[in-house]
Each structure stands twice: as C-alpha cells, then as structure tokens.
Amino acid sequence: MNETAPASTRRDKESKIRKLARSRHAPGDWIRRARMITASWDAKSTAAIAQEVGCHPQTVRERLRRFNTHGLEGLGDRPGLGRKPRLTETERNRIVALVATTPPGRLTRGSDGTLEAEQDGAPSSWTLDSLTATLRAEGIVVGRSQVRRILVAEGIRCRRPRSWMTSKDPHSGRTTTPAPRGRRQARPRSSPGPAPATS
Template sequence: MKYAPPIELTDEERSTLEQTVRTRTAPQRDLLRARIILAAAEGKMNREIAAALGCSLPTVGLWRTRFAKHRLEGLKEAPRSGRPRTYGPDKVSAIVAQTLTPPEPRTHWSTRRLAQAQGVSHMTVHRIWRRYQLQPHRVETFKYSRDPELEAKVVDIVGLYLHPPGNALVLCVDEKSQIQAINRTQPLLPLRPGQVERRSHDYERHGTVTLFAALNLATGEVEGECYRRHRHQEFLRFLRRLDKTHPDGEMHLILDNYATHKHPTVKRWLQRHPRFTLHFTPTGASWLNLVEIWFGILQSQALRRGNFYDVDMLVATIRRFIEAWKEDAKPFVWVKTPDQILAKARPRER
C-alpha cells in the first residue's frame, strides 16, 4: 500500500473542520469528510481511518486527495449538470406574459388551461409559476383611507404604541357587534382519529349580543362587557365601568369613528371627566386598533365553532374566554413606524 503523508492544516482550516463536526444539523457526508481530514492531520493511515469511521478505503483516499489538491473547496459537492431544460427563455417569457393577461371571459388562468394554450404540460406551467411567484388563483383586497387627517392620526396612535406615556393607561377600545348565538340543527360529530370534527350546515339563531372590549396596551389583558344593543347608551355604560375600574391617572382610549363614540351625550360626559383622552383611528383604518387582533382570536378560538342554545350561553362563553385570557395575557408588540404605514396607506399614483 502506498504511504500517504500526513496532512498539514492551517489554524483556519482546522477551526472550520472542527466546527463542521460539532454542528448537529450538518449533512452526514460533510461530517464524514471533515472527520477523515482531521484524522489524516493526526498522522493516521487510510486503513486506520476507514476502520474507525466505518467507510471504505477508496473513500478515505478520495477525500484526502481532493483536500490535498483543492483544500477546503475540494470537500464540497461538485456541481452537477442535471437534466437540461426542455423549454428555453423565450417559451418561459411567453408563459409568464400570458399568465398576466386574463383569458376572456374568465378572470384568471389555471395551470391546465394555460398549458393547453401554450402546448406544454401543466407541471411545466406550475414550475414556472413557482419560480416567478405567480399565483393567479389568489386575490387580496386593500382599501386606501381618504381621511384628510390620515397622517396626523397615524402618527398619534402609533406614537402611543411605540412610546406610551409612563404615567397613563392606554386602552384599545372597540365593539364586536352582532355576535350570533347559533345552535346547529344536528348534534356535533366530534374529532376522532381519521375524521375531522363535523357539524351540520344549517342552524337556528337565538339572538345576538354586542361585546364592548378594552385591551390594555401594557399588559395585554382584556376587560369586556356584553350588551344586547349597540348604542351610545351602552358605550357610555362601558366608559363608566372603565372609570370605576381604573379610578386614578390619565387614560388614553384608541377608538374608531363609529357614531356612538362621538354622540353629544358621550362628549358631555367626557368634558366632565377630563382624564379621558380619545384617539380616533383614520376613516377606513380600524385595523390600526390593536383590539381588532384580539377580536380575531376570540372569533377563531371560541365563537366560530361554538354551539349556543341561547344568548346567555354565548355571553357566558365570552366571559370565560376573557378570564382565561387574563391568566396568560401578553401584550401585542407594535413594530411598524408611522412612515412605514403611511407609505402603504396612501393611494399610489398611476
């Protein structure tokens, strides 16, 4: 057997190889190659290395030779040619261009319909769509706020989120109206192995309630109250509750532009309670209110799949959810600056 001299490693090469060996997520082929070179640097023979690492003698010789010629680059996988592309760039451009042009009278292409039009397979169209991140079957909605005070309101509310006043309480307040007490006409078929939860399509409606809720910006806790109606009287009752629950200090309430929030009776009450300061979201931008996120969580985790025989049962469920939320409440963290929001909130010039 031909003698293979020891491999001399630089400090950088040794550090790189040892780091590869310590990395748990490294591919096994990379671990093996690094161990072969480290063992060779210790002066071990090929046969000894092969026996210790459980690999063949030609494998050890191959990677020692590659490392001797190309150093660390020699341990990397050589690029493979792979299967040549069936269609050239002109065909790809034609498929992309036709994807962007809806086929009359339809609103968008499907992979099979476009494949038939272009004379290719639907998998070819699928791969090209994935490469260029094209998803004709999807659509998203957007809405630009036309509020003339858009910038001032965004700066005001986001300023409260990013830099809340130290000695004041910030509450995100809103109403979730028309929550339905729905009872399915047939018993629920529960989740079990091999079968998802199933429920009947038709249902009976047993009334609605409106939930008034306030999200504490600092703690993430929520306090709420359910009322049968959605008027300024109910909103005023909720304000009085907040006044009683938090008797001291300034309070900043973030609200949308619903008429009940600006009713003359509510305004007169606020004048008598100057520690309350109201901050209104821009028109058509109620998503700026963080309590909307919590409403979405309530809907998905407690209401959407619930079954309620009457309004009282619905209200009890909402109250239990609020109490459970308080036990593990965490604040929502706002990260967007006013400039980042305004860059997307303003209509784009065409």
C-alpha cells in the first residue's frame, strides 16, 4: 500500500480491501485478488498465499505489484482484457443512493395541510421498475435485473409497495389504509322469528 498517502486514506483503503476479501457478492476474481492483498498484509509468504487462493506464486507477485502501483484499481484486469464493466463505480453508487431518497411523486403534507407531490406523474414509491426508469432518464444505461443484483449485493431488500385507498370525495383529503387481507368476518345473522301459525 502507498505509504505516502494520508493515514485516514490508507485506513479507508485497507477497510475496503478487507471487506471485499470477505464479500460473497462481489466478482469472484476481485474477491480472490483482495484475499491475496490481505494475506500479504498479514505477513504470509507468496507461496502460502498462492496455496491459500489456489494459484501460482508468480500470479500472487504480479497482483501484489499491480496493487502497489495502481491501488484499488489494480485489483481489476488491465484495460482491453475481458468484458468492459457495464457500470462505473460512480453509477453503482448513484443506484444505491437513489433508493435512500424520497420518490418525487410521494405525497407530503404542506404547511397549509394539503397533500402535494414534488413532481406530478413521478413514482410515489421506489420499485425496481421506477428505479430503472429514473436511472435511465439520468443517462445511466441499466436493466431492472441489474438494479436488483446491485441492491441485493448491498443488502437492500426490495419489497412490494403498500397500496393505499383514497376517498372519492374530492374535499376529503384523507387516506385510509386498506383492510387487512384474509377471511372476512361474517355478518351476524338475525335469529329467525316464530314460525307462522298454521290453521
């Protein structure tokens, strides 16, 4: 690791590498290379690291050299090798950050008590479809399944939005939660009256 970098930067970088080495959702080659780096920090020999990750000692030497030269980017392949990543790290971060924002179509109560949305016609809750549409409108070319994979990798669960019913009365301004699903309770039946008299 670059010893001339500030201590806080070195700690942040080391924390990222150690987290990546323990990850279950990052690309496999990045996890393996991060394990090489953390093992070298733990003072293991090149041969021991190679045996631990299942590669040749020369591969370990090359990866350590590349990491020392290029830092975190050194964990990836050199440009021109393999498939180009579809998203940059900045775009991935934007996807994760977008989920934490309030959807622009969500109704909020103003100071005068009226319900208003920041943007009419915008999504009122974040779903995979609304996230994908918003990201595409921002110029990030991403698919619904890719958004889902990124969120799952970050530990963010996708849930169905809870539906709400609104009153048909335009002056009401109230919203009510839907009745819980399940069996409806039967209405109590009135007891039958006395049997008619027969003659």
